Amino acid sequence: MLHRAVAARAGLECVPVGVDDDGMRVELLPDMDAGAVLVTPAHQSPTGAVLAPERRRSLLAWAERASAVVIEDDYDAEFRYDREPVGPLQGLAPERVVYCGSASKTLAPAMRLGWLVLPDALADAVAGEKALDDMGSPVLEQLALADFLEAGELDRHLRRMRPRYRARRVALVEALARELPEVELAGVAAGLAVVALLPRGSDERALATAAAQRGVAVHPLGFSRFDPASGPPGLVLGYASMPEPALARGVAEVAAAWRELQSARAA
Amino acid sequence: MLHRAVAARAGLECVPVGVDDDGMRVELLPDMDAGAVLVTPAHQSPTGAVLAPERRRSLLAWAERASAVVIEDDYDAEFRYDREPVGPLQGLAPERVVYCGSASKTLAPAMRLGWLVLPDALADAVAGEKALDDMGSPVLEQLALADFLEAGELDRHLRRMRPRYRARRVALVEALARELPEVELAGVAAGLAVVALLPRGSDERALATAAAQRGVAVHPLGFSRFDPASGPPGLVLGYASMPEPALARGVAEVAAAWRELQSARAA
Numbered sequence: 080m081l082h083r084a085v086a087a088r089a090g091l092e093c094v095p096v097g098v099d100d101d102g103m104r105v106e107l108l109p110d111m112d113a114g115a116v117l118v119t120p121a122h123q124s125p126t127g128a129v130l131a132p133e134r135r136r137s138l139l140a141w142a143e144r145a146s147a148v149v150i151e152d153d154y155d156a157e158f159r160y161d162r163e164p165v166g167p168l169q170g171l172a173p174e175r176v177v178y179c180g181s182a183s184k185t186l187a188p189a190m191r192l193g194w195l196v197l198p199d200a201l202a203d204a205v206a207g208e209k210a211l212d213d214m215g216s217p218v219l220e221q222l223a224l225a226d227f228l229e230a231g232e233l234d235r236h237l238r239r240m241r242p243r244y245r246a247r248r249v250a251l252v253e254a255l256a257r258e259l260p261e262v263e264l265a266g267v268a269a270g271l272a273v274v275a276l277l278p279r280g281s282d283e284r285a286l287a288t289a290a291a292q293r294g295v296a297v298h299p300l301g302f303s304r305f306d307p308a309s310g311p312p313g314l315v316l317g318y319a320s321m322p323e324p325a326l327a328r329g330v331a332e333v334a335a336a337w338r339e340l341q342s343a344r345a346a
Numbered sequence: 347m348l349h350r351a352v353a354a355r356a357g358l359e360c361v362p363v364g365v366d367d368d369g370m371r372v373e374l375l376p377d378m379d380a381g382a383v384l385v386t387p388a389h390q391s392p393t394g395a396v397l398a399p400e401r402r403r404s405l406l407a408w409a410e411r412a413s414a415v416v417i418e419d420d421y422d423a424e425f426r427y428d429r430e431p432v433g434p435l436q437g438l439a440p441e442r443v444v445y446c447g448s449a450s451k452t453l454a455p456a457m458r459l460g461w462l463v464l465p466d467a468l469a470d471a472v473a474g475e476k477a478l479d480d481m482g483s484p485v486l487e488q489l490a491l492a493d494f495l496e497a498g499e500l501d502r503h504l505r506r507m508r509p510r511y512r513a514r515r516v517a518l519v520e521a522l523a524r525e526l527p528e529v530e531l532a533g534v535a536a537g538l539a540v541v542a543l544l545p546r547g548s549d550e551r552a553l554a555t556a557a558a559q560r561g562v563a564v565h566p567l568g569f570s571r572f573d574p575a576s577g578p579p580g581l582v583l584g585y586a587s588m589p590e591p592a593l594a595r596g597v598a599e600v601a602a603a604w605r606e607l608q609s610a611r612a613a
């Protein structure tokens with residue numbers, strides 16, 4: 080939702096592209112007359128689908144034919160728990176892909192540090208816009224991050240955090256299976272959030288509101304859709320910042336909210 | 347020049363307002379049909395003129411009549427060496443003035459921290475734009491700065507730096523009088539830069555380029571003007587980051603460049 084608001088503020092018109100278990104439905108692009116496409120190929124946000132190999136190839140072929148730009152938001156590619164992360168698209172077509180990385184998931188969103196790898200043709204224009212926007216990012220964080228990377232500390236941090244996040248994911252998934260057997264999980268074992276699909280006809284917003292009243296923050300899945308009602312209802316549950324017992328308690332609260340809503344509906 | 351580029355990028359049309367020894371010529375505003383005016387009342391940038399008391403009053407009266415916004419860039423008000431700094435306009439008309447402060451001059455531009463005090467009617471809209479722009483500023487610097495302010499460290503820092511900057515200013519002014527008696531200084535004893543007016547017909551850009559070739563960075567005064575040729579040529583010489591001996595050496599290099607240009611012209 081935020082991405083769409085940012086694009087609209089920049090004067091762009093957004094059009095949605097469907098997503099299935101193999102990621103974005105790339106075959107829909109040729110009919111769309113789009114100049115750019117935003118993708119999260121390593122881990123579709125929020126469903127968690129990985130862009131299938133043949134779709135990666137046809138996405139880049141389309142971009143080449145259409146002289147379009149592929150914006151690859153590699154927002155949490157570092158967190159894949161079942162196998163090695165997929166490599167970025169950018170390396171396959173550096174003149175067609177704008178790669179966006181960030182320290183927000185690997186270190187802390189409070190740092191507000193990100194980076195772009197740009198096609199040569201765009202580098203000067205983007206640097207110019209950035210200068211007009213903020214005259215550059217804070218220098219201390221950049222130096223600290225460069226030092227952290229050079230010393231190999233980011234790799235060490237990721238090796239330390241992957242099993243920790245995996246354990247949190249497992250705890251969340253187990254708690255959902257126990258407390259809310261009605262939900263179905265989407266996506267691969269990756270990232271820092273779980274998508275829990277609710278039974279058809281459920282009111283995801285009412286559930287998120289009721290959970291918030293019990294002190295638990297979850298996001299209605301529809302917030303991530305162009306048309307919120309265009310797919311099954313669900314919740315996005317982040318688990319990065321909480322230890323396992325807190326996650327179990329959080330799920331118990333969501334389940335209690337769910338049962339309350341069910342009773343109210345039945346009444 | 348940067349301010350104009352930023353305003354233009356936001357889709358605004360910029361029109362210049364004249365400046366004299368009493369700051370912006372506020373009496374020109376009613377004929378301009380402007381919706382907002384950018385001022386540096388404590389210390390006009392770059393000439394150093396302080397907005398005269400009666401002009402402060404008529405500026406705010408105009409803004410009220412025209413339902414216009416006064417953007418007060420209080421960029422270096424903390425550095426006044428001859429008397430107490432002037433208070434901001436914002437306190438006199440909080441619903442007409444947008445106050446802009448920054449840590450860039452008092453602490454370090456590398457921090458990229460600034461703040462706005464906004465009329466109630468604008469606060470939500472500006473917060474919304476800021477969220478779309480960058481989702482918020484880095485948190486660590488903000489916490490550190492808040493701590494620094496609360497502990498009284500900023501006041502101590504300013505008390506420590508004012509005499510140091512004053513000494514640097516004196517050293518720069520003395521070196522200019524000694525090495526480049528042709529120049530005339532503009533503005534009050536304030537800020538972190540000196541404006542040196544060159545004799546009419548001098549080529550300020552050629553002098554800045556020749557100084558740069560000798561390793562000294564100075565800015566042509568025309569860079570700060572809407573029409574660079576609309577006033578006398580000059581140089582803006584910053585002195586904040588250099589100890590006195592380096593300032594004297596820098597002025598000597600500018601003077602040598604000046605004499606070279608004079609000889610080339612005479613030849």
